[in-house]
Amino acid sequence: MNPVELIHKKRAGGALTRQEISWLLDGYVAGRIPDYQMSAFLMAVFFRGMTEEESSAFTDVMLHSGVMVDLSDVPGIKVDKHSTGGVGDKVSLILAPMVAACGVPVPMISGRGLGHTGGTLDKLESIPGFRTNLSVEEYHKVIAETGLVLIGPTAEIAPADRKMYALRDVTGTVESIPLIAGSIMSKKLAEGIDALVLDVKTGDGAFMKKYEDTVALAKALVAIGTHAGKRVVAFLTEMDQPLGFTIGNWVEVLESVECLRGKNVPDLMEVTYVLGGAMVWLGGKARSIEEGMKQCRSAIWSGLAYQKFLEVVRRQGGDAGYLEQPERYRKPRHRVDLISKQNGYIESFATRNIGVLATELGAGRQKAADVIDPTAGIVLKKKTGDRVRTGDVLVEIMADRDAVVERVRDELAGCITIGQTQVPPQPRIRAIVDSEGIKPWSTPQLY
Amino acid sequence: MNPVELIHKKRAGGALTRQEISWLLDGYVAGRIPDYQMSAFLMAVFFRGMTEEESSAFTDVMLHSGVMVDLSDVPGIKVDKHSTGGVGDKVSLILAPMVAACGVPVPMISGRGLGHTGGTLDKLESIPGFRTNLSVEEYHKVIAETGLVLIGPTAEIAPADRKMYALRDVTGTVESIPLIAGSIMSKKLAEGIDALVLDVKTGDGAFMKKYEDTVALAKALVAIGTHAGKRVVAFLTEMDQPLGFTIGNWVEVLESVECLRGKNVPDLMEVTYVLGGAMVWLGGKARSIEEGMKQCRSAIWSGLAYQKFLEVVRRQGGDAGYLEQPERYRKPRHRVDLISKQNGYIESFATRNIGVLATELGAGRQKAADVIDPTAGIVLKKKTGDRVRTGDVLVEIMADRDAVVERVRDELAGCITIGQTQVPPQPRIRAIVDSEGIKPWSTPQLY
Numbered sequence: 001m002n003p004v005e006l007i008h009k010k011r012a013g014g015a016l017t018r019q020e021i022s023w024l025l026d027g028y029v030a031g032r033i034p035d036y037q038m039s040a041f042l043m044a045v046f047f048r049g050m051t052e053e054e055s056s057a058f059t060d061v062m063l064h065s066g067v068m069v070d071l072s073d074v075p076g077i078k079v080d081k082h083s084t085g086g087v088g089d090k091v092s093l094i095l096a097p098m099v100a101a102c103g104v105p106v107p108m109i110s111g112r113g114l115g116h117t118g119g120t121l122d123k124l125e126s127i128p129g130f131r132t133n134l135s136v137e138e139y140h141k142v143i144a145e146t147g148l149v150l151i152g153p154t155a156e157i158a159p160a161d162r163k164m165y166a167l168r169d170v171t172g173t174v175e176s177i178p179l180i181a182g183s184i185m186s187k188k189l190a191e192g193i194d195a196l197v198l199d200v201k202t203g204d205g206a207f208m209k210k211y212e213d214t215v216a217l218a219k220a221l222v223a224i225g226t227h228a229g230k231r232v233v234a235f236l237t238e239m240d241q242p243l244g245f246t247i248g249n250w251v252e253v254l255e256s257v258e259c260l261r262g263k264n265v266p267d268l269m270e271v272t273y274v275l276g277g278a279m280v281w282l283g284g285k286a287r288s289i290e291e292g293m294k295q296c297r298s299a300i301w302s303g304l305a306y307q308k309f310l311e312v313v314r315r316q317g318g319d320a321g322y323l324e325q326p327e328r329y330r331k332p333r334h335r336v337d338l339i340s341k342q343n344g345y346i347e348s349f350a351t352r353n354i355g356v357l358a359t360e361l362g363a364g365r366q367k368a369a370d371v372i373d374p375t376a377g378i379v380l381k382k383k384t385g386d387r388v389r390t391g392d393v394l395v396e397i398m399a400d401r402d403a404v405v406e407r408v409r410d411e412l413a414g415c416i417t418i419g420q421t422q423v424p425p426q427p428r429i430r431a432i433v434d435s436e437g438i439k440p441w442s443t444p445q446l447y
Numbered sequence: 448m449n450p451v452e453l454i455h456k457k458r459a460g461g462a463l464t465r466q467e468i469s470w471l472l473d474g475y476v477a478g479r480i481p482d483y484q485m486s487a488f489l490m491a492v493f494f495r496g497m498t499e500e501e502s503s504a505f506t507d508v509m510l511h512s513g514v515m516v517d518l519s520d521v522p523g524i525k526v527d528k529h530s531t532g533g534v535g536d537k538v539s540l541i542l543a544p545m546v547a548a549c550g551v552p553v554p555m556i557s558g559r560g561l562g563h564t565g566g567t568l569d570k571l572e573s574i575p576g577f578r579t580n581l582s583v584e585e586y587h588k589v590i591a592e593t594g595l596v597l598i599g600p601t602a603e604i605a606p607a608d609r610k611m612y613a614l615r616d617v618t619g620t621v622e623s624i625p626l627i628a629g630s631i632m633s634k635k636l637a638e639g640i641d642a643l644v645l646d647v648k649t650g651d652g653a654f655m656k657k658y659e660d661t662v663a664l665a666k667a668l669v670a671i672g673t674h675a676g677k678r679v680v681a682f683l684t685e686m687d688q689p690l691g692f693t694i695g696n697w698v699e700v701l702e703s704v705e706c707l708r709g710k711n712v713p714d715l716m717e718v719t720y721v722l723g724g725a726m727v728w729l730g731g732k733a734r735s736i737e738e739g740m741k742q743c744r745s746a747i748w749s750g751l752a753y754q755k756f757l758e759v760v761r762r763q764g765g766d767a768g769y770l771e772q773p774e775r776y777r778k779p780r781h782r783v784d785l786i787s788k789q790n791g792y793i794e795s796f797a798t799r800n801i802g803v804l805a806t807e808l809g810a811g812r813q814k815a816a817d818v819i820d821p822t823a824g825i826v827l828k829k830k831t832g833d834r835v836r837t838g839d840v841l842v843e844i845m846a847d848r849d850a851v852v853e854r855v856r857d858e859l860a861g862c863i864t865i866g867q868t869q870v871p872p873q874p875r876i877r878a879i880v881d882s883e884g885i886k887p888w889s890t891p892q893l894y
Contacts, residue, residue, distance in 0.1 A: 003617075004616075004617060004618070004619050007619030011490070011493065034482070034483075035481070035482070035483035036481075036482035036483045036485070036486040036614060036617070036618055037618055039483040039484070039486050039487040039490075039618075040486040040487060040489070040620060041619075042487070043458070043486075043487045043490035043491055043494075044490055044619070046458065047490075167483060169451075170450075170451060170484060171451070171454065171483055171484055171487035172454030172455045172488075172491070
């Protein structure tokens with residue numbers, strides 16, 4: 001085998017064998033195949049795609065490049081959730097303890113904010129003391145003891161993916177469905193899970209805006225997981241407006257805590273209950289997604305979900321006192337309101353831009369080395385369909401950084417469209433994808 | 448500007464501005480842009496192509512990365528020829544002195560054998576003492592004094608192309624029309640020429656087998672040259688059988704000398720006269736290609752072309768005695784004949800394979816470091832359409848290397864198809880491409 005032959009084969013639209021993929025990736029990780037050959041190969045994959053078999057082999061080789069956590073001694077069916085990322089997407093913070101409270105162990109490895117989207121890790125780390133950098137050993141111990149663990153990627157898991165992702169990032173080869181799917185699934189399959197629920201976002205605030213691309217990604221993810229012997233379902237969810245009211249880190253933790261205490265933020269809780277219900281179902285604790293959703297609702301209403309959250313926060317070193325008495329938390333130095341200059345109804349949000357503005361406030365990173373300001377954030381006071389009157393507060397903006405809140409407020413004004421007719425509420429979840437294909441989804445009424 | 452943005456732009460099918468191309472290539476040559484980003488960009492170019500403006504800018508930036516020879520003090524319109532490479536393509540050896548003998552200065556920078564094709568440099572260097580590695584200064588001096596110079600690429604000319612070509616070779620990005628065209632033209636435009644005749648080969652023995660690809664390449668080459676203010680014409684010539692009777696180095700020099708002395712090898716001399724006639728016409732010494740062809744024929748018949756060849760050989764250090772008395776030349780250690788086992792007519796040749804077999808004899812390189820055996824070669828005794836009888840010698844095979852001639856003879860038997868009906872002679876030149884487009888070509892009868 002030689003790398004140029006394999007590049008030619010992919011360039012011509014051929015499918016590499018498992019043996020060829022393994023030779024290529026192992027050689028890359030070992031340094032025998034240089035970056036410049038791998039990047040040419042990745043660009044050929046961007047144009048030619050991969051077959052289902054190739055994607056699975058690709059994922060499997062990356063998965064086996066590092067430690068595969070064995071959680072078989074932890075009782076129960078371990079289920080995780082992964083989201084492709086959105087604006088205000090704090091679902092994991094509510095869902096993980098909620099599902100764990102239903103008796104399904106949730107071993108969750110999350111990521112940091114990327115581009116215009118936030119990351120669960122950054123949110124968790126806004127809780128003073130919370131440690132996300134557990135070793136594989138500690139990870140194993142926490143999931144065994146509390147039925148829930150929330151950590152970041154470790155150097156031991158799927159190192160091939162880390163090396164490859166860094167290369168894709170600087171060579172314009174990120175946006176390829178088989179490469180995205182392989183990257184996500186190699187890390188998820190290494191966690192020690194038995195089943196997985198995927199939240200594949202679509203719309204302006206998602207990484208992939210086009211619905212067809214989102215469907216293709218969901219199918220690719222489910223196919224890889226199924227090939228690997230896991231039960232996987234994916235939901236296609238709207239990211240046409242921020243999820244919930246808050247965008248930032250500490251503000252999102254606070255909104256999550258309110259929801260864990262029983263507040264109903266409709267769009268946020270629709271997604272959380274459906275994904276959670278599917279996890280409880282896959283975890284063998286319910287006979288259907290709907291029954292799983294009802295158990296999740298009970299876990300919230302009983303307070304068990306919130307208790308589980310406090311437990312894991314304490315177990316991972318976090319100071320839960322700040323959750324109980326949020327007024328103790330450090331206040332942002334700057335805070336301004338965006339006031340409506342007209343009457344009408346909120347028609348739409350430029351969601352991606354709002355994500356970018358939150359990043360500029362300090363809620364995310366523009367470069368990997370940037371330091372996050374946990375207090376920076378945006379709080380929407382109105383959502384799509386809401387009545388607005390002149391003088392109403394539309395958005396609250398806060399940050400530690402000087403001279404940025406006013407500029408962000410002015411730019412936010414251009415991100416919100418106010419119309420004269422009321423948009424009816426749209427379902428947040430468009431479809432479900434499992435190993436048998438895609439089906440439209442309609443969320444059952446729980447209340 | 449940043450490299451990933453430019454990669455994204457090309458990946459999406461956009462056209463880079465001249466400024467962007469210049470930033471990218473200059474950064475690459477200076478080492479600011481790493482190989483892995485350039486290879487991803489090149490693969491995107493493979494899939495997306497380049498516009499005429501992009502190709503021209505790309506060529507121009509590579510051209511300006513090194514020395515541009517200024518031959519403006521050499522009187523006359525300087526004209527060169529470039530061939531995309533074939534099997535048995537010894538045209539340059541006959542054509543360059545022939546055109547120079549017509550009074551048109553020919554500054555020629557040739558290449559070495561590549562893959563299954565031979566290279567003019569390797570052929571010239573089979574003449575004992577012949578030096579092809581002249582400096583730019585010597586090059587200038589020889590063309591000024593003899594009206595002809597035959598050298599190899601120098602490190603000073605188009606270094607960006609050299610760095611890029613080495614990268615393309617190991618990243619599966621060679622076969623892209625704009626990249627091939629840019630690579631050829633950047634070197635040709637740096638030579639100090641005023642006009643250029645291109646021989647773009649098509650068919651089994653060419654680098655590009657498909658006729659449409661050849662036409663696209665010819666058009667791209669002519670467009671770049673025209674953009675750069677040069678007069679350029681391209682001919683699309685057949686490479687469905689080796690050109691002339693010989694394939695190798697010293698054997699090709701001998702066949703060229705025979706032709707320079709007046710022998711008519713029909714396919715070889717058709718191509719030589721047409722390309723040469725076009726050069727004489729572009730060089731301002733004839734009013735049409737046909738008139739240029741007649742002058743070329745006179746240069747051969749008068750002996751002036753051969754005298755010019757002897758002059759340049761001596762001027763560049765070659766021992767012309769070997770041309771006058773070829774029996775002095777070292778004999779290959781092994782020589783075998785392929786004998787026909789049937790009656791009939793030669794129907795076709797597997798030309799590319801014949802080129803590969805010549806390489807295996809030692810006439811070309813399989814790796815860059817391989818040493819060429821100047822005596823190794825293949826001499827066809829029959830060409831397409833020729834009558835063959837059982838027992839006739841079809842091919843003579845010679846080499847210094849042990850134990851290769853018999854194997855090559857046996858494999859050559861499979862490269863020659865003998866049929867029962869005579870194939871009529873086919874014209875060797877299919878079309879001419881100039882800045883106005885492509886036109887069918889019919890070679891005027893000279894005899």
